[in-house]
Amino acid sequence: MSTGAISVRGRRMRSSAHYRLEHIGGRLAIHVTLLILSIIFTLPFFWMLSSSLKTDAEIFQVPPTIIPRTIQFSNFPAAVTTINFFGYLLNTIRYSVFATIGAVISNLVVSYGFSRIKWPGRDKVFFFVVSTMMLPGAVTMIPLYVLFSRLNWVGSLKPLIIPAYFGNAYYIFLIRQFMMTLPVELDDAARIDGCNEGTIFTRIVLPLSKPAITTVALFELLWTWNNFLGPLIYLRDTTTFTLSVGIQLFFTQHGAEWGLLMAASAMFTVPMVILFFFAQRTFIEGITLTGIKG
Amino acid sequence: MARMGLTVQQRRSLRWALLFISPWIVGFLAFTVYPVVTSFIFSFTNFNAIRFNPDFIGFRNYVQLFTRDRLFIKSLTNTLSYAGMLIVGATILDIFAAFLLNFKVRGLSLYRTALFLPVMTPAVASSLTWVWILNPKRGLINGLLARIGVEGPYWVASPRTALLSIAMVAIWGSGRAILIYLAGLKDVPQHLYEAAEIDGAGAAAKMWHITLPLLTPQMLFNLVTLLIHSLQAFTEVFIMTNGGPNNSTLLYGLHLYNRAFKDMQMGMASAMAWILFIIIFVLTVVLFRLSKNLVVYDR
Numbered sequence: 001m002s003t004g005a006i007s008v009r010g011r012r013m014r015s016s017a018h019y020r021l022e023h024i025g026g027r028l029a030i031h032v033t034l035l036i037l038s039i040i041f042t043l044p045f046f047w048m049l050s051s052s053l054k055t056d057a058e059i060f061q062v063p064p065t066i067i068p069r070t071i072q073f074s075n076f077p078a079a080v081t082t083i084n085f086f087g088y089l090l091n092t093i094r095y096s097v098f099a100t101i102g103a104v105i106s107n108l109v110v111s112y113g114f115s116r117i118k119w120p121g122r123d124k125v126f127f128f129v130v131s132t133m134m135l136p137g138a139v140t141m142i143p144l145y146v147l148f149s150r151l152n153w154v155g156s157l158k159p160l161i162i163p164a165y166f167g168n169a170y171y172i173f174l175i176r177q178f179m180m181t182l183p184v185e186l187d188d189a190a191r192i193d194g195c196n197e198g199t200i201f202t203r204i205v206l207p208l209s210k211p212a213i214t215t216v217a218l219f220e221l222l223w224t225w226n227n228f229l230g231p232l233i234y235l236r237d238t239t240t241f242t243l244s245v246g247i248q249l250f251f252t253q254h255g256a257e258w259g260l261l262m263a264a265s266a267m268f269t270v271p272m273v274i275l276f277f278f279a280q281r282t283f284i285e286g287i288t289l290t291g292i293k294g
Numbered sequence: 295m296a297r298m299g300l301t302v303q304q305r306r307s308l309r310w311a312l313l314f315i316s317p318w319i320v321g322f323l324a325f326t327v328y329p330v331v332t333s334f335i336f337s338f339t340n341f342n343a344i345r346f347n348p349d350f351i352g353f354r355n356y357v358q359l360f361t362r363d364r365l366f367i368k369s370l371t372n373t374l375s376y377a378g379m380l381i382v383g384a385t386i387l388d389i390f391a392a393f394l395l396n397f398k399v400r401g402l403s404l405y406r407t408a409l410f411l412p413v414m415t416p417a418v419a420s421s422l423t424w425v426w427i428l429n430p431k432r433g434l435i436n437g438l439l440a441r442i443g444v445e446g447p448y449w450v451a452s453p454r455t456a457l458l459s460i461a462m463v464a465i466w467g468s469g470r471a472i473l474i475y476l477a478g479l480k481d482v483p484q485h486l487y488e489a490a491e492i493d494g495a496g497a498a499a500k501m502w503h504i505t506l507p508l509l510t511p512q513m514l515f516n517l518v519t520l521l522i523h524s525l526q527a528f529t530e531v532f533i534m535t536n537g538g539p540n541n542s543t544l545l546y547g548l549h550l551y552n553r554a555f556k557d558m559q560m561g562m563a564s565a566m567a568w569i570l571f572i573i574i575f576v577l578t579v580v581l582f583r584l585s586k587n588l589v590v591y592d593r
Contacts, residue, residue: 030397038408041466044409047434048423064437106317106509113314119307120300129318132326132520136526136574138550138567142336143329147341166321197310211501226416228529233555244418248533260428264519265419272414280407287470289476 004095036138052263057197059258082260087239095157096224102165103220104213111175112201116187119221133169145233155236171216175287178212215286218279227271243268304398336564343558368541369549372457376545379461384468392475410469421533423465450535453542460530460543470589471516478512510589518578526576546570
């Protein structure tokens, strides 16, 4: 009997130590793999920064260095003066800010209609709205261009900003999902008190919708800041260019000036990286929410 | 009494609802319905943005695309290969990355930020950086390869590897999907894994029988999204290669853009847009049909 107990205990002890070692080994492997993946994914960003700090000689050096041996900051002021950087920046900010305001306001209003008011056919229409997301942009691109050129809006940011004030299926979906989580009792109580939908919207639902507002605002800011095809099609005069087309223009004209290009690209990218660091949670929640569609 | 249609209350709600939804309705009519109908009509004309009285030419645009326009066929095959590479590569990488992130390791948010960083980077900035990184002589990758004695390929400078390089850059930017898979993984109930372990299942068996099947809704969503985006890909190729070398990276979206805004052949470009629409529609329907048998929703 006693021999059996000892051998059983011994076996159990060995297996727990084995498990711990395997556990540590497994964790290490995961960390190493994640580290490698993270390096691969962020390398281009660091390369952009490092190239922007290099001297011209070192940029073209073979074999290339990852960390610059001599750091110079002169590419940055040079980039700002060589291209109309601040002009482009102002245009980009104007585009992003006005489009974002439009996106937030219009989608909040529309989503309220799809979530807090009960009306016949509501869910079927909502499903239809969501299905319009699958329409390829290519189909509407050309007639929209023709329409805007007839309105004399081509050459300005209007074709890019104004449509944002008319709702967007993706944001409607996002905000509606959010609004459905707000307790209905508040609305009902207000309705019994005789409030109309307008008051309920402005006094009750709106103040509670801050997370939805932040999410839509951040996504629209990001999307408009990075947008290339839109400005490419609609902007003519280089003084109206946004950063995306402005930097690309510089590339087509001064292809080999990598120091300046990387400096301009870095300045173009950094605001978005900073935005992400401050608003990580919102971005991540906004994206994961769309995946739980089913 | 019920046959009176809507009650007063319902009618009032409907009126309010329509008021709230009106911005979307106006936008839908002006920016979706009108363009869709118009582009359909354009596709049967020789509209070239200069003549304001285009003539009806029937299906000539469509026929010419398939029979006369060599670049059209090339752009189609390029785009299909590109989409194939992107979808397969991105799905494998993204599920794998989400799987790793799902282990509660320390520094999780740092890893997550790193993997998501490409999504935040403007396409212009990242495309230009990649052009430089993939430079055959002075770029980072071939430089690193040279250090271990390997001669790197010509990446976007060679017709054979250019499309693959573009697909690689696109896979690098697929961080959104990782987050969606991660959310899906978190939803898998622990007790399923425990039950499997008791039955003696190894890691691979658990992955195949539990994790992947329960991840199929996210896979469907990401596949459809990837499909729609990859078939219309434009910015990366426009900036990095402009379709070259030798039209090896001429993607459908780029060809459409060239036809519409460089050649001003908007009738033909509209036809291209509709062909693309049909392709996307058919592939999406196929995906959804397949998903009925493969996707698991309720456990």
